[in-house]
Amino acid sequence: MAKKATVLITGGAGFIGSHTGDALLGKGYKVKILDSLEPPIHQNHRWPKYVQNKSYELIKGDIRNKKTIERSLRGVSYVYHIAAYQDQRPDFSKFFETNVLSSALLYEIIAAKKLPVKKIILASTQFIYGDGEYSCPHSQQTFFPEVRPLKQFQKKDWSIKCPHGSRANFHPFKENQKLMPTNSYGLSKQAMENLGLRLGKTYSIPTTILRYSIVQGPRQSPFNLYSGAIRIFVSQSLAGVPITVYEDGEQTRDFVNIRDVVRANLLALNNKKTDFEIYNVGGGRAWKVLDFANLVKKITGATSPILISGFRRTDTREAISDISKIKKLGWRPKFSTEDSIKSYVEWFQKEKFTKQLNLKYLKRLKLGIKN
Numbered sequence: 001m002a003k004k005a006t007v008l009i010t011g012g013a014g015f016i017g018s019h020t021g022d023a024l025l026g027k028g029y030k031v032k033i034l035d036s037l038e039p040p041i042h043q044n045h046r047w048p049k050y051v052q053n054k055s056y057e058l059i060k061g062d063i064r065n066k067k068t069i070e071r072s073l074r075g076v077s078y079v080y081h082i083a084a085y086q087d088q089r090p091d092f093s094k095f096f097e098t099n100v101l102s103s104a105l106l107y108e109i110i111a112a113k114k115l116p117v118k119k120i121i122l123a124s125t126q127f128i129y130g131d132g133e134y135s136c137p138h139s140q141q142t143f144f145p146e147v148r149p150l151k152q153f154q155k156k157d158w159s160i161k162c163p164h165g166s167r168a169n170f171h172p173f174k175e176n177q178k179l180m181p182t183n184s185y186g187l188s189k190q191a192m193e194n195l196g197l198r199l200g201k202t203y204s205i206p207t208t209i210l211r212y213s214i215v216q217g218p219r220q221s222p223f224n225l226y227s228g229a230i231r232i233f234v235s236q237s238l239a240g241v242p243i244t245v246y247e248d249g250e251q252t253r254d255f256v257n258i259r260d261v262v263r264a265n266l267l268a269l270n271n272k273k274t275d276f277e278i279y280n281v282g283g284g285r286a287w288k289v290l291d292f293a294n295l296v297k298k299i300t301g302a303t304s305p306i307l308i309s310g311f312r313r314t315d316t317r318e319a320i321s322d323i324s325k326i327k328k329l330g331w332r333p334k335f336s337t338e339d340s341i342k343s344y345v346e347w348f349q350k351e352k353f354t355k356q357l358n359l360k361y362l363k364r365l366k367l368g369i370k371n
């Protein structure tokens with residue numbers, strides 16, 4: 001195999017980064033991983049088994065550190081900026097410090113040193129849309145709702161309303177629509193995107209933005225809160241405790257398999273058409289959360305009941321991405337949600353996570369905490 005270029009993956013020890021790294025190694029690229037091995041994603045600050053004994057160059061360091069990024073960028077032709085601080089947490093400033101500062105440093109160093117980086121691919125998120133666009137059934141008038149008021153949640157009224165009070169219809173997220181992130185994570189990703197496109201254009205550093213939907217598959221740390229519904233439902237099912245679903249379970253989500261995400265990541269690498277473009281990378285179908293919980297239950301053979309209760313203030317009611325733009329490049333999701341659950345459960349059992357999480361869950365459930 002001819003010697004190929006060097007690719008830097010920030011966050012390459014994580015879920016999406018490591019699968020992308022493995023695919024790049026398989027294609028003959030040299031791959032450097034820069035990762036700080038953040039807890040609780042990684043236990044004990046150790047490199048995970050799946051990146052060890054492969055031809056990776058492993059750099060343990062923080063993406064917020066200029067010298068570390070300078071060192072990591074030596075000899076690099078392509079960058080996947082995948083490391084991030086994620087989820088819904090109260091330390092707002094850390095999202096900007098991690099996700100925005102690191103992105104600015106990348107462009108700053110590449111521009112100042114005139115490094116021959118051919119492309120930066122930024123890992124973004126569906127979260128950036130917030131609740132997205134809705135329309136009213138009678139008037140067809142479209143609008144972008146604010147986060148649902150707390151009072152409405154308390155009344156267990158979950159729907160998004162038209163100005164005159166009737167239930168509004170959701171429109172799947174399109175890349176060029178208005179962005180209304182509901183939390184610091186989404187806001188920081190919005191800033192990262194703006195910065196990447198602007199600085200990339202100004203300093204001729206081709207940049208592609210991939211807005212992933214909820215990604216699923218093995219290596220998604222069960223200790224990471226961001227791993228979402230699959231982590232919660234699978235660990236509850238395997239621990240034999242109730243499966244807990246927020247709101248009324250009728251809220252919709254869009255899940256995409258990690259193998260499809262890796263294909264999208266690789267597609268962006270050398271395709272000039274993707275320069276300075278944004279793409280949704282989603283599963284192409286809407287799942288009601290309750291249906292998803294039932295599917296996890298079926299696949300794991302769990303006997304646990306499904307408990308519908310609680311809510312999170314910044315959760316959106318619907319989260320479905322329109323993937324027609326990336327489909328025009330020939331990409332489409334090939335793996336089903338069943339495939340994702342099965343491969344996640346297999347890995348979860350192989351790694352014996354149930355034992356490690358069991359006690360924690362039981363304790364938290366007793367306290368009425370789901371995350």
Ligand SMILES: NC(=O)c1ccc[n+]([C@@H]2O[C@H](COP(=O)([O-])OP(=O)(O)OC[C@H]3O[C@@H](n4cnc5c(N)ncnc54)[C@H](O)[C@@H]3O)[C@@H](O)[C@H]2O)c1
Binds near residue numbers: 082214
């Ligand atoms: N997993 C999803 O469902 C999903 C959905 C949408 C977007 N994304 C985006 O994809 C990217 C990867 O997500 P993931 O699920 O693979 O997450 P992950 O937690 O598995 O991986 C993130 C990696 O980044 C590393 N990291 C975090 N902070 C760092 C720092 N300051 N310095 C160096 N390394 C640091 C962590 O140690 C970890 O290995 C993120 O940018 C995320 O916002 C993920």
